[in-house]
Amino acid sequence: MRVLLFSGGLDSSAIAYWKRPDICLTVDYGQRPARGEIAAAQAICAELDLRQETLAVDLKALGSGTMSGKPTSRLAKAEEWWPYRNQMLVTLAGMRFVADGLTEIMIGAVKTDVHADGKYPFLRTIDRLMTLQEGRVNVTAPARKLSPEKLLDVSGFPLSAIGLTFSCHVMEYPCGRCRGCEKHLATLAWAKRRSRNSDEREPRDERTKT
Amino acid sequence: MSGPKPDKNSPARDPRRPVGGGDCDQRFRIDLMGVRSAQAARLRPGDLLQVVLLYDGDLRAVVCQTDRAETVGALSAFPGLSQLIECMEGGATYSAIVERSSPQACGVFVSRSNG
Numbered sequence: 463m464r465v466l467l468f469s470g471g472l473d474s475s476a477i478a479y480w481k482r483p484d485i486c487l488t489v490d491y492g493q494r495p496a497r498g499e500i501a502a503a504q505a506i507c508a509e510l511d512l513r514q515e516t517l518a519v520d521l522k523a524l525g526s527g528t529m530s531g532k533p534t535s536r537l538a539k540a541e542e543w544w545p546y547r548n549q550m551l552v553t554l555a556g557m558r559f560v561a562d563g564l565t566e567i568m569i570g571a572v573k574t575d576v577h578a579d580g581k582y583p584f585l586r587t588i589d590r591l592m593t594l595q596e597g598r599v600n601v602t603a604p605a606r607k608l609s610p611e612k613l614l615d616v617s618g619f620p621l622s623a624i625g626l627t628f629s630c631h632v633m634e635y636p637c638g639r640c641r642g643c644e645k646h647l648a649t650l651a652w653a654k655r656r657s658r659n660s661d662e663r664e665p666r667d668e669r670t671k672t
Numbered sequence: 673m674s675g676p677k678p679d680k681n682s683p684a685r686d687p688r689r690p691v692g693g694g695d696c697d698q699r700f701r702i703d704l705m706g707v708r709s710a711q712a713a714r715l716r717p718g719d720l721l722q723v724v725l726l727y728d729g730d731l732r733a734v735v736c737q738t739d740r741a742e743t744v745g746a747l748s749a750f751p752g753l754s755q756l757i758e759c760m761e762g763g764a765t766y767s768a769i770v771e772r773s774s775p776q777a778c779g780v781f782v783s784r785s786n787g
Contacts, residue, residue, distance in 0.1 A: 494728070498706055505709040509776060531729070625707040625745065625777040635726060635733040636705045638748030646705075647748070 465559055466568040467551050468514065470502025471629040471642070472649055473613060474570035477604055479510055480617035483568060486514045487555050492522025493529045493544070495630050495642075502628035509623055517558055521550065528631050528640060539576045542631045542641055548579035552588055552601055560597040567592070571603040572610055582606065610649045621653055696759035698752060699783040701771070704736060704745025707778050711744045715773035723747065723766035723782060725757065732757055736768045736780060745778055 468474045468486035478486055488503040490496040500516050507514035527534045527543045534541045548569055555567050571580040578584055580603075589601040605613045629646035630636045636643050704712075715721075721736040721744060734747040734756060747753065747768075760766070768780035 501708060502706060505707070505775075508709065623776045625703055625705060626709065628706045630706070630733075630748075633726075633728050633731050633733050635735050635743065636746040636748040637731055637733045638705075638746070638750075638753045643748055 463559060463563045464566040464568065465555050465564060467548075467555060467570065468503050468507075469570070469629075470499045470506055470627060471570070472619075472624070472627045472646055473572050473605060473610055475502075475506050475623070475627045476613045476617035476619040477568060477570055478506065478512055479619045480613075481568060481604055482512065484513065485559070486512050487558070488514065488516045489551055489554055490516060490518040490520075491550065491554075492520045492525060494531055494632050495529065495628070495634060498628045498630055498634040498636070501634075502626055505626045506623065509626060517554060519554060531632075539578075540641060543577055546579065547577075548584070549588060552592065556592060556597070556599055560599060564597060564599050566600045566602055569601065569603050571606045572613060573605075573607055574609055580606075610645065611652045614649065614653055615656075621657055624650060624653065695755070696762070696764040697784050698756060698759070698766070699781070700750060700752070701779065701781050702747060702750055704778045704780060705748045707745040707776070708743060709775040711738060711742045712773050712778045713775040715744065715770045715778060717770055717772060719770040719773075721768040721770065721780060723760075723768055725760045734760070736778075747782065 464483045465485045465487050466474065466478055466483035468478060468488050470488065486503060486507050488500050490500060503514050522530060525544050526532050527538055528541045529544050535543060552567055556564065571585060575581060585603045585606060592599045592601050608616060628636065629642040631640045631642035721738060724735055724737050726733045726735055735743045736745060737743050764784060765786045766782055767785040768782045770778065770780055772779045
């Protein structure tokens with residue numbers, strides 16, 4: 463069984479479309495945008511015909527940064543940093559599914575991640591740590607060498623479904639101004655430019671053929 | 673999410689900004705983000721949506737809602753968002769006409785509905 467940690471954001475949605483996991487797991491760990499993430503995850507999985515499950519474990523008291531509504535730690539490389547977040551999510555997913563035949567947990571880390579738990583040393587180590595334990599579960603990050611734009615390209619995620627995705631760090635509905643929304647909008651702008659460029663190229667190709 | 677603050681006399685309103693200010697006469701075409709499939713699927717071209725400011729503490733999001741106050745999605749993918757919020761807090765109101773809608777996406781034309 464392959465499980466994808468699924469926030470309903472652009473990156474994890476593209477990975478869901480690309481890798482077709484058996485389950486897309488959305489974790490409500492007490493983050494402020496949880497309801498928006500769950501709504502997006504359910505809508506995207508319905509659209510992609512994938513199984514989605516939500517796990518609620520309230521860890522809000524242990525969060526920090528914009529996703530928890532608390533001050534950002536001086537340790538943080540970006541305002542949304544939540545201590546040990548990917549480690550926590552991997553552990554929760556493992557706990558939920560290891561007895562059900564779990565073989566792989568995929569996480570949505572990309573090349574531009576600034577947090578340590580999105581980078582290769584952590585990803586290699588958490589994979590090793592999980593495979594040392596019962597179930598020998600692998601942890602993978604299929605997009606870790608890709609930028610968000612390249613991931614959209616490689617995955618073939620349909621632009622028509624981008625409106626369903628959700629990347630806000632602070633609210634149930636996209637605020638348009640947090641770092642999550644800014645990254646989302648930048649990737650969206652790139653996708654629209656690419657789409658326009660390919661539309662413009664097509665007629666020229668047609669003329670060449672005739 | 674604590675929802676809309678409809679009271680235009682709330683402390684958030686800037687009394688110096690006239691409701692009829694020209695810089696608030698924004699008209700634009702946009703795709704909603706964070707689309708709620710169930711609501712979007714029921715919409716048809718020409719349907720009218722209300723543009724509503726939602727608050728969560730000191731955070732704000734601008735969303736489109738049906739006449740039954742169901743949120744369809746957010747206005748977030750455009751550079752004039754801060755200006756729009758400022759205008760709405762100053763008393764300007766906006767509506768959105770649905771141009772196309774499906775369970776995956778909703779495109780609207782937003783324009784001012786007062787002033």
